[in-house]
Amino acid sequence: MNAPAQMRRPKETGVPDNKKYLHPTLAKNYGNWRYHDRPRPGVLHHVAHGGDEVWSVRAGTQRQMDVYTIRKLCDIADQFAEGRVRFTIRSNIEFIVADEKKVAPLIAALEEAGFPVGGTGNSVTMIAHTQGWLHCDIPGTDASGVVKALMDELYDEFKREEMPNRVHLSTSCCEINCGGQADLAIIVQHTKPPVINHELVANVCERPTVVARCPVAAIRPAMVNGKPSLEIDESKCMCCGACYPPCPPMQINDPEYSKLAIWVGGKNSNARGKPTFMKMVASGLPNNAPRWPEVAEVVKRILMVYKEDGRPWERMADWIDRIGWPRFFEKTGLPFTKYLIDDWTGSRANLNASTHIRF
Amino acid sequence: MSRLIAGKVRGYCRRIKARSGRGVHSSRLKEDMMAKKMHDTPNLDELEKGPWPSFVSGLKDLAKEKDYMVDLLGQLEASYKTRKGYWKGGTVGVFGYGGGVIPRFTELKDENGQPVFKDAAEFHTLRVMPPPGMHYDTGTLRQFCDLWEKHGSGLIAFHGQSGDIMFQGATTENVQKAFDEINEMGFDLGGAGPAVRTSMSCVGAARCEQSCYDEARAHRTVINTFLDDIHRPSLPYKFKFKFSGCPNDCMNSIQRSDMSVIGTWRDNIRTDDTLGKKWFVKHGMNELVNDVVARCPTKALQIKEIKNVRKDAHISAVALDDAQALEIDNKDCVRCMHCVNVMTGALAPGKDKGVTILIGGKSHLKIGGLLGTVIIPFMKLESDEDFEKLTDFAQRTIDFFAENALEHERTGEMIERIGLATFLEAMEIDVDPAMVNSPRMNPYVRTDGWDDEVAKIKAKKQAA
């Protein structure tokens, strides 16, 4: 049907220029901003060296947006924001206005249309998320559904600025963790080795590639029922699921044994301490679609203790640095199990080689 | 509303109706536009409750007109019931490119091997690179909507974690048609597979007072140099760039990118007494001490009587009132941004700006997560030549990666395997103590080249 002769050649234009998309006041003051403040949650007020001012109103979206929702956001941008919008890294949308008088009606229009205004400063902002059952080929759980369920629970914290510092969350539907590092992350944690469909391995999988993929060298080629297949040394396998993407017959996902784990203390910025990776603090939570109440309970518990106990400007990691891990587990009531003691490469650096203990 | 064409009015009204449950609007489309009957979705229905915007409501709105989306909801509901995913990959692409489309075919088949939800048997995603800072005008967004309503599912994600605009859900046949229209608008596909990937840059110079370079220019200059490596995956594994305008690293580049370009400065923190005094009136001494001075990681801050502020060239000071000032010893400051964030405007990045480049950040697979390592402590990024130097450095890094990494090995893993010193030598970069947390803590190294190295360093110093 599509004869190659008629095929259109792509124009390799790459990343488009953003200048024509900038709000006119942003374009005019490019690289020339002086300071900002936040008159209320959800609003940033930036002042340029020449005196120009803009107010950016930030609202939450579902990220996975239908065209009607996008057009509705466009209508709002056309009415208030010179037909310009921008998105943040966490899928919030921002409308920029150069006239303070437009801020209140813009907020009203957004909330009226169902988009919560917030996500700035020391709020709990939108959760960075992944594909999940909607679109990935290896997910242990959903992504957008988990996020929707959790953001319903954290709605007020999105709209307020009452946390010690900003709170970034992420979710990932497999241990690959596309969702990334965050103050608090929810990540699938498999608890049983893959179940191999030996009938399919030879046809579907490049066996050496799969063998090479395993972080603990637990996979080896084997003949099963007279067919070339793979076998797993289950005493070595730590159930990471890395073999599953290159070899779908090595099913790692299980409705019951694929659990959810909670990680805390990833810090992206260089502010105060250096950036940090997050640490696992809870696991074994059930993959309880459609609203994951057990996960929501633990997430809220950790966030509320942090809110209570954290001092101004302490990110989750800074707060735990101050109070120490024993008190973190004590205050959150989470059990500290042997599985939380790191035994991966470099893990000695995570052990306490001192008498520094808070009593 | 008058500026909207009829089709858009329809979309808008349907949305309102969907939200408020009001009756059928007079401009309602003809009966024959209606999609087939919805499947029961008791699990997904739960995700229409609650205050946060619901993607399920959006999917249902789309399903009113598209059998495609009726069946997508059917399959998603099945996943919610069984807690299993039902997509598999495959090979679908656009003419001329080897990547950028994520193919998805249903695996949910009946006993005859036929798709249970046949209208959503193919649900491919196009990854499209965003403009720097993710700014758009509504004309562009509406055009995206129109073309994706025509050729695809009508579902668009702003954005994926790598930064792509993800046009989610098209049949194999329609992928090319959608791409042609997107491409004609001036947008291009992003990366997938063992390729240079789509990149992101922060809002930076466009609206942030902390910006230390032109992030958008760096983003475009670098990425558009590697279009071949984006569109025709042939590297050992993925390679990601990210661009943050200052050490706040809003793009999380140290944790997430093989090459992280972060703005910084070499001279003193700039100060503005008017804003300093304004801050102090509002926040007072307790906040200054507890939230600013005590939180400086290197104890570079001190509160002084103005008359006692040191006069050295590396000292800056901002007035708090007529008697007191906050003194910064810029030799001790590690440019962490904390005080600059808290006292925005009163304190600001210096004028001698540039970037720090780190290499090797990545997530868990396979050896565990790695943060990037400083490779270039500072370089200017202002003139055309500076930008050329940046792309040249990126090019040499990618060349080295392409030649030396094992299959499925990320840059950080490669450096871990061969050692940082070997990498630096190959890249002809001088070692610098800013690259390490501390010198070596074990004697297990052969040092018979020591005198030669010292002589080389001396010779370089003399030549400079």
Ligand code: HEM
């Ligand atoms: C096998 C199928 C996979 C699928 C369908 C998938 C899907 C995705 C998607 C859709 C994104 C967002 C991309 C964008 O913004 O355009 C993403 C990002 C990401 N993926 Fe994957 N992924 C897969 C495999 C992997 C693997 C094997 C790894 C790790 C080795 C990985 C690590 C990541 C990371 C770390 C990100 C975040 C990138 C960033 O923050 O810049 N993914 N993935």
Ligand code: SF4
């Ligand atoms: S986290 Fe895993 S399952 Fe989820 S989208 Fe990424 S690769 Fe797929």
Ligand code: SF4
């Ligand atoms: S799940 Fe992970 S550890 Fe287990 S066999 Fe597969 S790759 Fe290896």
Ligand code: SF4
């Ligand atoms: S990284 Fe720095 S310059 Fe860029 S938006 Fe964040 S704070 Fe501003």
Ligand code: SF4
């Ligand atoms: S920016 Fe410098 S002076 Fe300010 S808190 Fe950080 S290290 Fe200290």
